[in-house]
Amino acid sequence: MKIKVLKPILEANESIADEVKGILREKGIKLVNIIGSPGSGKTALLEKTLAHLFPAEVGIIEGDISTTYDAERVYSLGAEVVQINTQGACHLDANMIKEALQNLTLDNKKIIFIENVGNLVCPAEFRLGEDLRIIVLSLTEGEHKPLKYPYPLSFSSSQVLIVNKIDLLPHLKVDMEGIIAEAKKINPDLKVFPLSSLTGEGFSGWIEYIKNLFCIP
Ligand SMILES: Nc1nc2c(ncn2[C@@H]2O[C@H](COP(=O)(O)OP(=O)(O)OP(=O)(O)O)[C@@H](O)[C@H]2O)c(=O)[nH]1
Ligand SMILES: [Mg+2]
Incomplete structure (x- = not known):
């Protein structure tokens, strides 16, 4: 009997992620992968960010286990989505992104945001061909998240940490500076x-950063 050994899932994912990167590089489009726990504010971040960009130049890939609620929120603001x-899977993979790209108009886009499935653990393992990986952490998630979740590499593989919901700071017993210091311990370049x-x-700081990074006027 011949036993077939398939490419390990992560290895196959890596090569499709490279393909995705190649497709978008050719079109001059930047890809941003947003990771974070359920309810951390990934869609809310996208909604507010869209207000500072030309929505027609923005594509959004929404990852959810079920429903189109988040897609409807960003679609109503003028972005193609x-x-x-995933029907139960806790993360997106590069193959899903490759397929999603076939359903987006690429010619008029400058940037595509991916909202990954709400989860601080699984999505970190799967590179999607992104130019930038962002982790959104809400202050209501409490302290020590960076040190409790160093593996897989959700904090160390991201370039940006959004600490969301600072409007709630006066109502919470949470040490924001402590959270940031912990995250920097894991990834000093964040x-x-x-x-x-x-x-x-x-x-304003976040919008200036992303516009400068990707040369968006
Ligand atoms: N007070 C406050 N509430 C926020 C903020 N950002 C998001 N929320 C609220 O937090 C809840 C979750 O926000 P979403 O943007 O849906 O979170 P999400 O990370 O996209 O959630 P999933 O897609 O389910 O993983 C909503 O009720 C938002 O209105 C914020 O900065 N401050
Ligand atoms: Mg969402």
């Missing part, structure tokens, strides 16, 4: 933006 329902996706407080 594709919803991926760019950190404390902000509120509800009030817009702290947004």
Whole structure:
């Protein structure tokens, strides 16, 4: 009997992620992968960010286990959106992104945001061909998240940490500076933006950063 050994899942994912990167590089489009726990504010961050960009130049890939609620929220703001329902899987993989790209108009896009499935653990393992990986952490998630979740590499493989819901700071017993210090212990190069996706407080630094990084006027 011949036993077939398939490529390990992560190895196969890596090569498809490279393909995705190649497709988008050819079109001059930047890809941003947003990771974070359920309810941390990934969609809210996207909604407020869209207000500072030309929505027609933005594509969004929404990853959820089920429903199109988040896709409807960003679609109503003028962005083209594709919803991926993973039917139980706790993360997106590069193959799903490759397929989603076939359902987006690429010619008029400058940037594509991926909202990954709400989960601080599984999505970190799967590179999607992104140019930038962002982790969104809400202050309501409590302290010590960076040290409790160093593996897989959710904090160390991200370039940006959004500390969301700072409008709630007066109502919480949480040490924001302590959270940031912990995250920096794991990844000293993290760019950190404390902000509120509800009030817009702290947004100017984040918007300036992403526009400069990707040369968006
Ligand atoms: N006070 C406050 N509430 C926020 C902020 N950002 C998001 N929320 C609220 O937090 C809840 C979750 O926000 P979402 O943007 O749906 O979170 P998400 O990370 O996209 O959630 P999933 O897609 O389910 O993983 C909603 O009720 C938002 O209104 C914020 O900065 N401040
Ligand atoms: Mg969401």
